[in-house]
Amino acid sequence: MHPILADARKLLFYELAWLAAGVGFAALLRLDEQADWVGALCFTLPLALVWSFDVLSAYYVCRSQPYRQRRWPVTLSLFGGASLLSGLVFLGAGEALNYLGGDIVRGKAFVDMPSAAWVMYFLGGFALYLLSLLGHDVLIAFETVQDAARREAESRVLARDAELQMLRTQINPHFLFNSLNSISALTGFDPAAAREMTVDLAQFFRRTLALAERERITLGEEVTLSEHFLAIEKRRFGKKLAAQLRVSPEAAQCLLPPMTLQPLLENAIKHGIRQVDGGGTIEVDALVRDGWLHIAVVNPVARDDTPASGHGVGLKNIRERLAVLYGQRARIAWQRSETQFAIEINLPVDKEAGT
């Protein structure tokens, strides 16, 4: 909607300005002795009202031709045509008003309109509309610049949020201390496994630190990170936890924000596998189809488990992050059946430039 029409206060001032112009125009007509005061005002004020709305339509004409996509012959003929039409409307409206209001109601025309005045009215309407088009062009350009600045500021804030969240993941104290406790247990009877787990833990943290600084990473990198994470969790939960990652080679090259997959796995374990008596398998599928990257994570959940409070917060965070980075182009959906939780993320494919 036009910014003036959307705001009642602005609209009021705008109309007042037009009415003032109408009064000015009436004074000119009076001075030129083309009409008496009543006739001039009866003529110019309604015309000013009609005209005030007519020139606003230029906003939509400009919007239909975004500056960066303009093909000048088309745009010029459109602008010229619209102005021409507008000139005719101005002339027609003036003539009609004069005839209806003057000849029929008052018995005498509001203003004299010799044929020389016809040309004047037409040219005036034409020029005014052209001016309005140019003015709106400037306004729209200004709006675009402001919009871009705001969007940039927003995404900067969200990027910082994401970073904070990642830091929190890195130092998830639960995960860290439980892992250390497992290592402590392993040293007693399986030193080799203890060593492996230490290395996995170190790798996981090292990679998280490295990736957190980047805006986009490949799914392949995220999968490697997730594999270290799963290796640690498998030691902790033993036979209860199994995972199958099926990532197509093409999907592995796609770019996505870091820590998109790993929190999903963490959720799947915390709210799913861990609550199920016999444990289960987390299944991850990632593939590219029709220009979209699909990532699906499915895990079993306990039948009688009531979703504990706090569940869903992590998912909401991911949804918000993706919404900021991708706008409407990212989709994330999840559903829970009695025994299963499934989540799917769809992102437009974005691959590393050939560097």
Added chain:
Amino acid sequence: MTLPSRLRALVVDDEDLARHLIREYLQAHADVEVVGECENGLDAVKQIGVLNPDLVFLDIQMPRLTGLEVLEATGRRSGVIFTTAYDEHAIKAFELHAVDYLLKPFSRARFDDALARARTLHAAAAAPGASQAQGVEALVARRGATLERILIRDREQVHVIPVEQVECIEAQGDYLAIEVDGKCHLKPQRISEIEEQLDPTRFLRVHRSFIINLAHLQAIERPGPDRHAARLRSGKRVPISRSGYEKLRELV
């Protein structure tokens, strides 16, 4: 003189390695025998009932029921050593009530320490009202945050009822009658105690002996001048006292 009896211990933790570690540390103590292991809270409730162990190593964060819920359901208050990796809230409560706990990962020395203390307490357990029991009692009663699940012991079974399913709670003598899906569960507890634990934005004490779940409230009726009653979605009617009506009006 009789030989000191062996301590019978139950190890409760959902992580295999964590249980393994406790077993390993216990090997050095010939007077402690591990009589069972549990990997979730519900199982722990059962085993504590069946085995009646002298000592329970109890993890706080577990599937099904948390460690504190296990204590609530079993009524056990002494002979417990808590273990936790990280739970700011629980640790604060432990400190406040002088209850012993082990922070994972823990050293053998720290473990032996806790065990020695538990042994002393066990020996003195004949004396009622030992300080540990009081501390645990307070810990269980004020579990912090708000209650999300209500545990009801029914002979060998423990029912776990999510609070959002509860329609209303009525005080009946020393018991609470908890209405869920047209069924009524009895639990020995005072109404003021459960009122404190429930989320005050979702549950309201509308009467001296009634708490209702606002999500189940359908209408407020007026059976007489200056008298009000709440009609619940199940069709049940609950009386509302004058002060209850004031509170309800503020909330709704």
